[in-house]
Amino acid sequence: MLLPNKDFKFVVESTPLISIDLVVKNLEGNVLLGLRHNRPAKGYWFVPGGRILKNEPLEVAFTRLVKEELNHDMQMEDAKFWGVFQHFYDDSVFNDEVTTHYVVLAYEMVLDIDIPSLPKQQHSKYKWFTSAEILKCDMVHEHTKWYFVNKTLE
Template structure:
């Protein structure tokens, strides 16, 4: 099993290297997009798509399955069930622990069309969730810039 890094080692990694992550652009049959209000830095307090980091020695397909489960509570959903939107870069002035160094992500965006989500979504990264229309999220000051980027090319 692939383990998480301890906090001090992870601080060092974030301070000196880019991170690789997968973002899940979840759409319902009405074309709305699921966003969660971020609990943690970076992007704390903003509405953001679910997603997370790829861990060392974790294959992308394994990371995708893990993140869909951790972020959405879904099982039996793999990369073959999603549309790859491409690579994106996210730069933040802060990091998970403070403002003393930046965070750089190389993000692989995947669109996932979902008919039904679990009644109770996980709350480790987002304290509330809601569905947004694309127009609504593009025009909201509470939706993070990096989330808006997924919709500026009319995906």
């Protein structure tokens, strides 16, 4: 269930949002990142993902987000759960005055992705990164880097 902007702004101002991040690897072990063109994290490379909607079971949210963000069909049981993370932002989808707090469920998956076929609603372009490149690149958002600190991609 999507809320009207006025109601959603109140929610963002008042509570944490719950989301799923998709750590997508290719067969070579590289990680797919998208260059965000929306707040928060606008202008940074970030993993795909999105919010869980009210009354949406986790499994349904996972499947929906994989389809919306990656144009693929996948079930949650086919991904590897990496854990729960917290992301804090100084801005929001609305402006610089409203902060955003996410509680994030991160999942790893291996997919054969055709980059030109990926949706452009959240990311203006996509690129494969090695985990070392992710940690070194200033334009990769710190919240994405957290997934790779002390983490070896298997």
